[in-house]
Amino acid sequence: MSAKIVRRGVFLIGIGSVLLLNNFALLDWDIWYDLLRLWPVILICFGLERLFRDSRLSGLTYISPILMALTFAGVIYYQGFSKEEYFADFQEYDRELHHWSVEDEGGYSAVKLDIDFGAGSLWLKSGEGALLSAKFDYDRDLPRCRYDVDEGVVSIKIRSEQKSFSLFSRKHHNHAKIEVSKKYPLDLSVDAGACELNLDLSDLELTDFELDGGVCDINLKFGDGSEHLRATIDVGVSDLDIQIPRGVGLKLVKDAALSFFNHNGIKLDKVSGSTYLSEDYSTAEKKIDIYIDAGLSSLAISSY
Numbered sequence: 001m002s003a004k005i006v007r008r009g010v011f012l013i014g015i016g017s018v019l020l021l022n023n024f025a026l027l028d029w030d031i032w033y034d035l036l037r038l039w040p041v042i043l044i045c046f047g048l049e050r051l052f053r054d055s056r057l058s059g060l061t062y063i064s065p066i067l068m069a070l071t072f073a074g075v076i077y078y079q080g081f082s083k084e085e086y087f088a089d090f091q092e093y094d095r096e097l098h099h100w101s102v103e104d105e106g107g108y109s110a111v112k113l114d115i116d117f118g119a120g121s122l123w124l125k126s127g128e129g130a131l132l133s134a135k136f137d138y139d140r141d142l143p144r145c146r147y148d149v150d151e152g153v154v155s156i157k158i159r160s161e162q163k164s165f166s167l168f169s170r171k172h173h174n175h176a177k178i179e180v181s182k183k184y185p186l187d188l189s190v191d192a193g194a195c196e197l198n199l200d201l202s203d204l205e206l207t208d209f210e211l212d213g214g215v216c217d218i219n220l221k222f223g224d225g226s227e228h229l230r231a232t233i234d235v236g237v238s239d240l241d242i243q244i245p246r247g248v249g250l251k252l253v254k255d256a257a258l259s260f261f262n263h264n265g266i267k268l269d270k271v272s273g274s275t276y277l278s279e280d281y282s283t284a285e286k287k288i289d290i291y292i293d294a295g296l297s298s299l300a301i302s303s304y
Helices: 003-023 031-037 040-052 058-082
Strands: 098-102 110-117 120-127 132-138 144-150 153-159 174-181 186-192 195-201 206-213 216-222 228-235 239-244 249-262 268-270 275-278 287-303
Touching: 003 031, 003 040, 003 058, 003 249, 031 058, 040 058, 110 120, 110 174, 120 186, 186 195, 195 206, 206 216, 216 228
Parallel strands: 110 153, 110 186, 120 174, 120 195, 186 206, 195 216, 206 228, 216 239, 228 287, 239 287, 249 287
Antiparallel strands: 098 132, 132 174, 144 153, 249 275, 268 275
16 A cells, blocks of 8 residues: 555544544634644655655655654644643733723713734623723733724724744733723624634624634624624634524524534524524514624524
């Protein structure tokens, strides 16, 4: 059996094993971010096979499938068994946090929040007091934060700059906890890389919501503060868990290769190839339209 055939078999077994572990929640979906960063290993395998194939050292071509297997095994081990565990909130960290806030001076008509976040973990929820309060736990470059006010609308931008190189996406501490005032209508845009997102928007009056992500583990909780909310989610290989308030009509339009789709507690009627409506959509006083464009991902929608 040639090294080429063995390599192909190892590649398929590796991909299938990762997907299986993803489906059983034994590995986070952001493992694909690390695997994609290691794509040059494929070129190395091709080079090894061509270099030794027609020589007296042809047995060395089997280094190619061995290297492929070690790559999969190394990433799976790192993600599943050796990664650090973090708290579910900013408590008991052993490093001083970086704080940044925008005071609420009153008289605002709306808030526009734009977050550009790389790899790590991001929590966002409503808060009291300040217009926005952010805590960052970074051991690399801290995010750039700025805001301005134009005709009563506060525009806040948070940019994550990660200039340091890291082979694996979660080798550094990159965490942010953001609290936004619920006093004003909010236009929220989040651009994320490979990260864990916990967005509790249940107490916020969202006027627009956009999420653009790479490989993410997403927990998203909507509220009923808006009459008719349009939410756009564009992600790669991700795990999405979305909660909708009871009594709010739901329109779901998905363009996704889903490995898992569950809408427990919400009866959805398929009205076209990619569009679903809850049974109370036409009569509900408040509605949420969710447009999802995703790669190979899992999607769970529930009510609360």
